Every structure is written in C-alpha cells, then in structure tokens.
Amino acid sequence: MLSFSCSKAVSNASDGKLDLAPAMPGQVIALELGERQYRLNDGTFLALDGSAQCQMKAQNVGRALFSGQGGLFVMTTEGQGTLLANRFASIKKIELRGQEITIDNAHVVVWSRDLDYDIHLENGFMQSIGTGEGVVNTFRGTGDIYMQSLNLQQFAGVLQNLITTGNH
Numbered sequence: 475m476l477s478f479s480c481s482k483a484v485s486n487a488s489d490g491k492l493d494l495a496p497a498m499p500g501q502v503i504a505l506e507l508g509e510r511q512y513r514l515n516d517g518t519f520l521a522l523d524g525s526a527q528c529q530m531k532a533q534n535v536g537r538a539l540f541s542g543q544g545g546l547f548v549m550t551t552e553g554q555g556t557l558l559a560n561r562f563a564s565i566k567k568i569e570l571r572g573q574e575i576t577i578d579n580a581h582v583v584v585w586s587r588d589l590d591y592d593i594h595l596e597n598g599f600m601q602s603i604g605t606g607e608g609v610v611n612t613f614r615g616t617g618d619i620y621m622q623s624l625n626l627q628q629f630a631g632v633l634q635n636l637i638t639t640g641n642h
Contacts, residue, residue, distance in 0.1 A: 494520060494521055494558065496520055496560040497517075498560075498561075498562050498626065499562065500560055500561050500562040500563050500564070500565075500622070501560065501561065501563070501564045501565045502520060502558055502559070502560040503558070503559050503560070503565050503583075503584075503620060504556050504557070504558055505556070505557045505559065505584065505620075506555075506556055507522075507524070507526045507551050507552075507553060507554060507555050507556065507557055508553075508554045508555075510586060510587075510618075511550065511551045511552060511586075511587040511588075512550070512551050512557065512584045512585065512586060512587055513531075513548050513549065513550050513551075513584070513585055513586075513587055513591075514528070514548070514549040514550075514551075514559060514583075514584050515561075515579075515582050515583055515584070517561070518549075518559045518560065518561060518583050518584060519549060519557075519559060520558040520559055520560050521557075521558040522551075522555055522556070522557055522558070523555045523556050524553065524554050524555020524556065525553040525554045525555055526551060526552070526553040526554060526555030526556065526557060527551070527552055527553050528549050528550065528551055528552070529549075529550055529552060530547040530548070530549060530550075531547060531548055531549075531550045532547055533547065533548050550587060551587070557584075559583060559584050559620070561583045561622040562622055562624055562625070562626040562629070563622050563623045563624035563629075564622070564623045564624075565583055565620050565621065565622055565623070566620070566621055566622075566623060567618055567619070567620050568618065568619045568620075568621065569617075569618055570589065570613060570614075570615060570616060570617055570618070570619065571616050572615065572616055573614075574612060574613065574614045575612070575613055575619070576596070576610050576611065576612045576613075577610060577611050577613070577619065577621055578609075578610055578611075578625070579593060579609040579610055579611050580609075580625040580627065580628075581621045581622050581623075581625060582611050582619065582621055583620040583621055583622050584619075584620040585611075585613060585617065585618070585619045585620070586616075586617025586618050586619070587617075588615060588616065588617045589613045589614065589615045589616075589617040589619070590613070590614045590615050591611055591612065591613050591614075592611070592612045592614075593609065593610070593611050594609075594610065594612070595608050595609060595610075596608045596609070596610045
C-alpha cells in the first residue's frame with residue numbers, strides 16, 4: 475500500500491464552508507462511502523470528507539501496463555463520508571448486476587471496488603499501438619461504474635483541427 479498526501483481544510487466554525495474548483499470543466503459527482511467503496515481513474519479525485527480516505531493499492535502488471543490509472547497503483551477509497559469526483563463533460567452511472575461490460579479506458583471515471591476488472595488491448599497489440607486506441611476496461615460482477623461522456627484528449631484534438639494559425 476502506498477500513501478499520498480492531500481491538503482486538509484478544517485473550519486473553526488460549526489457552519490464553515492469550503493469552495494472547491496476542479497481543474498477542468500465538467501460534472502462533479504458526490505458518492506457516499508461506507509458500505510460502498512470505489513476505485514478512481516487518474517485525474518478524478520477532487521475531495522473527501524468524514525473519516526473517508528484514499529489509499530494507493532497495487533495492481534497486477536497487466537493492469538499497470540495498460541491502465542492510465544496510476545500505473546502499478548490505483549486509488550481506492552476507505553472509510554465513511556463523501557467522495558467528490560469530477561471529469562470532463564457529463565458523468566453517467568452504469569449499474570452492473572452480475573453482468574459484464576467493456577468500456578474505453580479513457581471514459582472510465584470511478585467504479586465499485588467490488589467489481590472484477592481487467593484492462594487490456596481490445597484490438598491486439600499492433601493495431602492498438604498504431605492507432606493509440608484500443609485500451610479498454612472489462613468489468614464483471616455487481617456494482618456501479620461512472621463514465622464520462624467525452625474524452626478530453628479527443629475533444630482537444632477536434633479543437634486543434636479548428637484553430638487557425640496566422641497563415642490563414
């Protein structure tokens with residue numbers, strides 16, 4: 475287990491408030507922790523309250539190579555409280571009830587810790603390396619997955635094609 479440090483804000487008043495601003499535009503979701511715990515994709519974590527905390531847990535080598543989720547480690551919640559997570563664009567919840575689903579890794583935000591997951595190349599090594607696409611997560615079991623509707627890198631590529639230079 476690997477730990478990491480976060481800034482901590484504590485109010486001196488019983489009715490203290492804290493404003494948070496994510497690094498990118500998009501939806502912020504609040505997930506209650508306790509009976510349910512989650513794993514987070516890179517860049518998803520915004521804040522925790524209560525006794526909740528995040529730990530970096532080791533992943534297997536296959537997950538580490540393809541994940542985009544912290545390499546050898548993935549952020550996992552523990553304790554009671556609220557997790558605030560955010561990603562670009564809107565976030566949609568998918569409920570699995572003893573099912574299996576495969577989702578593009580770049581769209582995965584947060585998933586239930588109880589789900590079995592496998593990160594792999596969907597189209598084979600050579601095709602995926604050539605296109606830069608094809609890294610997917612396959613989830614199995616019972617739990618929730620939250621995914622973002624748009625991928626920031628793909629959206630930036632679309633915008634880049636629309637930006638004109640001084641020559642135009």
